[in-house]
């Protein structure tokens with residue numbers, strides 16, 4: 001997985017690389033400029049008229065170097081320079097190198113058609129050195145860039161966006177952000193999507209030894225990391241090796257949630273599956289999930305009783321459960337009696353929110369899978385995405401469990417304060433039942449003996465990967481939860497290849 005470092009750590013990484021490679025800072029900047037231009041020239045041809053808006057720090061220095069290289073590549077490029085703040089040495093060097101090659105226009109005020117003659121605007125005003133909201137002429141120019149009818153590309157991080165803190169004021173709204181070597185925490189927070197756009201990393205050869213050594217509590221999941229976790233099967237394995245899961249789900253009119261979750265659970269590789277459902281679901285489940293055993297509740301419509309629990313490796317509970325008073329009672333008894341890690345989702349989470357005394361009976365090592373609304377019921381309102389992240393970490397610590405907060409970059413908080421951001425999935429998955437599918441996958445992995453954190457990161461990754469494979473085949477609009485299950489085998493194969 002890829003470490004997500006703070007602005008301060010990135011500066012330390014810079015300095016370490018310069019010192020130990022060794023490489024001069026201007027040559028490291030040149031490497032960054034080349035990496036950016038490599039990305040750019042693959043996507044845009046020389047007919048594009050380019051404006052590069054530069055500040056006077058190293059982000060601006062990057063912009064000047066990029067201008068020189070693009071000019072060499074034959075692009076019609078101009079530099080718009082905003083003075084203010086100290087000129088860094090590398091900025092000055094690159095300004096010197098630009099003389100006589102590229103037009104540099106110093107701008108001290110905005111006028112409405114500043115960008116009307118360009119096709120692409122590259123933002124190199126501020127990078128990871130931003131320490132306060134953009135103001136004055138910088139803020140006005142950023143606003144002007146955002147209003148122009150151009151393609152907007154940010155160098156390293158959109159100007160005005162803080163790397164790892166709450167951002168305020170004008171922020172550049174990039175269509176693309178080309179970031180050096182490592183992603184920034186800001187990229188994973190929902191509120192920043194409009195500013196970051198589609199981001200990608202370019203390698204500028206920063207010290208791998210330093211990155212290995214430095215500690216971080218935020219990570220970005222990669223296929224390589226997931227591959228290392230997934231365990232291949234061995235010849236002498238048998239059904240028992242892969243656990244016996246109990247799935248408690250479904251109520252009258254919502255038996256589908258139990259079927260979706262059960263199907264996903266089976267495809268996640270569990271050895272045996274028993275579904276506990278109300279009587280109204282008996283023939284539906286026996287017909288649609290022939291590989292699963294069924295244990296029927298005493299009630300016709302919803303959960304009121306529990307089977308004996310000791311033969312089950314793990315329990316998944318919540319999809320389509322409902323919140324009848326008798327269900328709440330049975331759920332409370334489940335938490336009391338089943339003292340092993342379990343997966344709690346949907347109405348299981350809503351029952352916890354409405355009966356907070358039950359929170360202390362959640363078995364340590366469990367996995368909770370709220371979407372933002374369920375999360376708000378659990379922890380209350382948050383002021384911004386950073387506050388939400390802190391609440392997620394705090395809940396994971398309080399329950400000694402893993403909290404999976406579903407969304408564009410689903411985040412997985414472990415009890416020890418680590419947070420993993422998922423790298424798969426797509427908006428086509430915002431459709432009924434995909435949460436039930438995730439619950440099934442997580443329960444299936446937990447039943448096979450994966451640790452709660454490994455089951456959560458792997459399950460979330462595979463769930464999103466299956467959704468990506470399904471979207472590639474069927475498009476995002478028509479994608480439904482069953483498609484995610486259908487592509488789960490391909491996701492496992494791809495992740496283990």
Ligand SMILES: NC(=O)C1=CN([C@@H]2O[C@H](COP(=O)(O)OP(=O)(O)OC[C@H]3O[C@@H](n4cnc5c(N)ncnc54)[C@H](OP(=O)(O)O)[C@@H]3O)[C@@H](O)[C@H]2O)[C@H](O)CC1
Nearest residue numbers: 014029057058059126127128129130131132133134156180
């Ligand atoms: N390893 C790498 O990732 C490399 C990154 N490079 C590039 O370097 C920038 C970071 O450059 P830096 O000089 O640290 O800072 P910025 O260019 O982002 O900002 C310039 C200065 O602006 C001042 N500042 C901060 N906030 C504001 C504000 N709101 N208004 C006005 N001025 C502001 C601040 O100085 P102060 O003393 O005023 O705090 C900044 O120093 C990184 O993003 C990359 O693009 C290297 O090129 C190669 C390696």
Ligand SMILES: [K+]
Nearest residue numbers: 123126157159
């Ligand atoms: K920038």
